[in-house]
Amino acid sequence: MSSPRSPKPVSASKCKMTEIVLPNDTNGLGNMMGGRLLHLMDKCAAISAQRHANRVCVTAAVDSVEFQSAIQEGEVVVIESHVNRAFRTSMEVELNVWAENPLEETHRTCNRAFYTYVALDEDGGTVPVPDVSPSTEQEQDRYEAAAKRRDIRLVLAGRKDLEDAASLKEDMLTALQHSTDAPA
Numbered sequence: 001m002s003s004p005r006s007p008k009p010v011s012a013s014k015c016k017m018t019e020i021v022l023p024n025d026t027n028g029l030g031n032m033m034g035g036r037l038l039h040l041m042d043k044c045a046a047i048s049a050q051r052h053a054n055r056v057c058v059t060a061a062v063d064s065v066e067f068q069s070a071i072q073e074g075e076v077v078v079i080e081s082h083v084n085r086a087f088r089t090s091m092e093v094e095l096n097v098w099a100e101n102p103l104e105e106t107h108r109t110c111n112r113a114f115y116t117y118v119a120l121d122e123d124g125g126t127v128p129v130p131d132v133s134p135s136t137e138q139e140q141d142r143y144e145a146a147a148k149r150r151d152i153r154l155v156l157a158g159r160k161d162l163e164d165a166a167s168l169k170e171d172m173l174t175a176l177q178h179s180t181d182a183p184a
C-alpha cells in the first residue's frame with residue numbers, strides 16, 4: 001500500500017463489471033429496471049473508491065443520472081468506473097455504462113454518471129485520501145472538470161455559498177458575458 005497521501009494514478013482505481021440481464025432484473029417490458037442498474041453502478045463505483053483510498057468508502061452523493069437507452073433481457077451490461085479526482089476525504093467517481101448484444105455483436109452507450117464517495121476510518125470518522133495524479137490529457141481534463149462539478153454539487157446541497165465557488169463564478173461570468181455579446 002502507498003503512503004496515505006501520495007498521489008495515485010487513475011489506473012489504480014479502475015473497475016469493470018460485466019453482467020447479463022436476466023428476467024428477474026427486468027420490468028414488464030423486458031427492460032432492465034433502473035434501480036437494478038443503479039445498484040450495480042454503486043457497487044462498481046464503491047470498488048473504485050476503495051481501490052483508490054484503501055479505506056471503506058460510503059456514497060455521499062449521486063449526480064442526476066439519465067437513462068439514455070433501455071437495456072433488454074439477454075443483453076450484457078458493462079460498467080466501467082475510475083476516480084477522476086480526490087479532494088480531502090471525498091472522491092469523484094466517473095461511471096460509463098454500455099449495453100452489449102452478444103448475439104448481434106453490437107454495443108451502445110447507455111449512460112454516464114458521477115458519484116461522490118467519502119473514506120471512513122475504523123471508527124466511522126471521515127479520513128483524508130490520496131490525491132489523483134492524472135497522466136493523460138483526458139485524465140487531466142476530467143481532473144479539472146471534477147472540481148467544477150464538486151462546486152456545483154456542494155452549492156446545490158447547500159454546503160457551499162455560490163460566492164465561494166470560485167470556478168463556477170468565473171464560468172458564469174464568462175457565460176453571461178457571451179450571452180450579452182452582440183450577435184456577429
Ligand SMILES: CC(C)(COP(=O)(O)OP(=O)(O)OC[C@H]1O[C@@H](n2cnc3c(N)ncnc32)[C@H](O)[C@@H]1OP(=O)(O)O)[C@@H](O)C(=O)NCCC(=O)NCCS
Pocket residue numbers: 058059060061086087088089090091116118126153154157159
Ligand atoms: C457522507 C458523510 C460521511 C459525510 O459526513 P459529514 O459529517 O457531512 O462530513 P464532512 O462535512 O466532513 O464531509 C466529508 C466530505 O464529504 C463531502 N460531502 C458531503 N456531502 C456531500 C454532497 N452532498 N456532495 C458532495 N460531497 C459531499 C464534503 O464536501 C467533504 O469532502 P472533503 O473532505 O473532500 O472536502 C455522512 O453524511 C454519511 O455517513 N452519510 C451516509 C452515507 C451512506 O450511508 N451512504 C449510503 C447511502 S444509503
